[in-house]
Amino acid sequence: MATVEIRDVRKAFGSTQILHGVSVDIEDGQFVVLVGPSGCGKSTLLRMLAGLENITGGEISIGDRVVNKVPPKDRDIAMVFQNYALYPHMTVYQNMAFSRKLAGAPKEVMDQEVQKAARILGLEQLLHRFPRQLSGGQRQRVAMGRAIVRNPQVFLFDEPLSNLDAKLRVQMRSEIKDLHQRLKVTTVYVTHDQIEAMTMADKIVVMNHGRIEQAGAPLDLYDRPANLFVAGFIGSPAMNMLAGRIKDGSFIDGGGTRWPLPPAHAGRDGAEVVYGIRPEHLRLDPNGIQARIQVVEPTGSETQVTLRIGEISLMGAFRERIVANHGDVLAVSPDLPLVHIFDKASGQRI
Amino acid sequence: MSSTTTGWVRPKIEQNWLIRLLDWKPFLIFICLLPAIGLLAVFLTYPLGLGIWLAFTDTTIGRSGRWVGLENFEFMFEDPIFWNAVFFSVFYTGVATIGKFGLGLWLALLLNNHLPFKSLLRAIILLPWIVPTVLTAVAFWWIYNPQFSVISWMLIELGLRDTNVDFINTAWPARWSLIAANIWRGIPFVAISLLAGLQTISPSLYEAALLDGSTAWQRFRYITFPMLLPILAIVMTFSIIFTFTDFQLVYAITRGGPVNSTHLLATLAFQRGIPAGQLGEGAAIAVSMIPFLVFATLFSYFALARRKWQQGESND
Structure with missing residues (x-):
């Protein structure tokens, strides 16, 4: 050894x-x-x-x-x-x-x-x-x-x-x-x-x-x-990455959707960033962001759902068994402490 | 018109005897094999059969012979020239095979490394084999010429000798000279075949052996050689057969001389059969090669070619 x-x-x-x-x-x-x-x-x-x-x-x-x-x-x-x-x-x-x-x-x-x-x-x-x-x-x-x-x-x-x-x-x-x-x-x-x-x-x-x-x-x-x-x-299914910028303490993605931001990043107004959220860290939340269902893939232990918010496509993985059709609306919100913010230009975590 | 599409019945084809015959499987097999069997019969079986038949007759050129039983063989076995040819055939085959395989394997191992101009080198190495044997023989005949030999000339110019070298005018120098010419001609076939074999050995085996602590010699001894053995055996069988039955080189350079010392069985058989006209005797000498060739083939096939590790059920 x-x-x-x-x-x-x-x-x-x-x-x-x-x-x-x-x-x-x-x-x-x-x-x-x-x-x-x-x-x-x-x-x-x-x-x-x-x-x-x-x-x-x-x-x-x-x-x-x-x-x-x-x-x-x-x-x-x-x-x-x-x-x-x-x-x-x-x-x-x-x-x-x-x-x-x-x-x-x-x-x-x-x-x-x-x-x-x-x-x-x-x-x-x-x-x-x-x-x-x-x-x-x-x-x-x-x-x-x-x-x-x-x-x-x-x-x-x-x-x-x-x-x-x-x-x-x-x-x-x-x-x-x-x-x-x-x-x-x-x-x-x-x-x-x-x-x-x-x-x-x-x-x-x-x-x-x-x-x-x-x-x-x-x-x-x-x-x-x-x-x-x-x-x-690292991670499967892969992390969702949304490009956009920080404005008024929230993250605005390319389609104009407003995402909650961890408080530590709230002060970086105007910064161009990438907002990363793993599929398993999206929660079903009636007050969350409205998304349209594209594909539902049940694996038994969890349900993987491909969602569309405006032009942006992202993946969610939920413990709940979801029975829904293509085009149905699902409201989700990110688990705030588990959101990753990266600098858009350098790709480094901030 | 609609009734024609629904009520269509396949018309009954008249089955005449030719169609029925061609549908009969044994006949079909026979027909398909006929061209191959015909060629084999005309060009292989008939000459071989005729040769064996002639060996038991006293046929000469211009006179069809009578059955004489083993008389030709009895005469042959008491003929010192025949035994001399047997000795030289075995000696020629043995020494030339060792030479060809020693040098050919060495060359193949060299060519298997990363060398500059590798493909050009490989092409050059094939040249001796591509040249017609008779041209090789004529070239060597000049090289060995008592008067004009280029080797003699070089040795004298370099001051290493005072006189021309006697290559083919006494028995032993002539024998060695012929063997050298045969080795020169045979190396490419061996080298290229073995090179093909070497290239099937996965480089990762050598890497594994390297990590296992092997020296270069041990990698050859335990990896290269055993894995090359099956192809080596097949190439060697061919080489032995071609060398033992060689005719052109010897006949063109020495014609069996001096004083019958370099006769191979093939040249002696030809000498007796055609120029001397004793077809029966010549055929007997040719037939006497068969047991040796069968033995050589069986030996390499059973003893060398098939290895246990190549058999066994595959799970791939």
Whole structure:
């Protein structure tokens, strides 16, 4: 187990800058998720951590040792690949034992370690099968087993669940989290799925265009997104964002509708802002803003409703079961303490 | 007019014997297979059958032969020139195959890296294989020429030798020279086929192996080689068959000489059958290659080509 420090790391392929100076501190035993849309540089960062990509600038250290020039095998890390990268010509046992075999470990030690990892992951019955004969979830577990046998200081996961179907993904998600809680090994996990990030992470690092938008605990990011990108990325269904300006202690959206404003922002008269309210923070309120119903989507636990106020479309998620038709009027109001206000020009939270 | 749309009945088509015959499945299968079977029969089965038949007769050119049983084979087995050809065929195939695969695999591994002008290099490497064999043979015949050899000339100009090199006028130098020419010609096929095989290996396997702590040699030994083995086996089968039955290179460069020392079974069979006119004897020599080829094919097919990890039920 070890801390990981990423200090002002840059990456360029030729003249194309992929990472523009990224810094992350990872504590011992922490589960950190790098999340962002495709092409944001999160996988590149992970591969640099693993030693599979050169570092153009900056410094990466694992356990107080700068590893910029250390070859991958000496970094004391283990990685689970998106396509698992299991050796197809080796059995599950041989796949898991491979690193130990290369290190010249005695047969009994190797056997013990593989059996232990197999027990943790419930793979005892599959040790003599070839990867082809396994299901997606089993292959995923073998890939994790191979990582566990190495007994590394840091686990790296590169979108490990993206090849699984939705149900299995949820199951493996909790298996990985459970595994982390048992082994307490520092883990860096890359995904583009914000739900995976929210449910698994101790700390989320949201990346976009090679920069870190915000890093912090999942609920901090949800409660206090630092900017419009994070606000839109974290949370499902996504936050409603209305552009407009502040006037006489209220917010006036583009269609002229007047929204209540948290008292802290009341003094910024005339400011151009974005008014953010999560769908689950809209309440049914007979005295609220009149909206027309576009679509009603009941999920059972809640009802998601697409609403229209003038030209503006927004989403609401309500605990109540709503029975209504297209075009009906619904009066809603925002939960005032949970409204987010962003500066329109910079996109930053104010 | 409205009655025609509602009361329309599909007219009964007169089923004559031809239509009924073509609707009969066994006949249809036969008809569809006929062109392929015809071609195979005329161009493969008949020549092979005729060759085997001739091997049991005393046919010469201009006289149809009589059945003589195993007489040709009895004569052949006591003929030192035949045994010399058997030895050289096996030696030629063995050494040339090792050379081709050693160098071809090395070349394929080099080409699998990121090199500048990669596609141009690949195209150049295919050249020896594209050139007709006879042209290769003529070129090598000049290269090995006792008087005008370019290699001799270079060595003398460089001051490394005083006399021309004897490439093809004594037995062993001639054998090695022919093997060298065959290797030169065979490398592209091996290199390009193995390169295709190498490119099917996922780069993430090498990355995983890198993290598992492997050295470059261990990655070759435990990842590249086992995963290349199935395609290696198939390419090797083809290569062995083509090398063992080689004719053009040897016949164009040495014609089996000096003193029959470089005869392969194919050149000896031709020598006996056509210029010497002993068709029966020549056919017997050609037929004697069959067991070896069958063995080589079965060996690589069963022992190398099919691996357990490629079978098994797939869950994809």
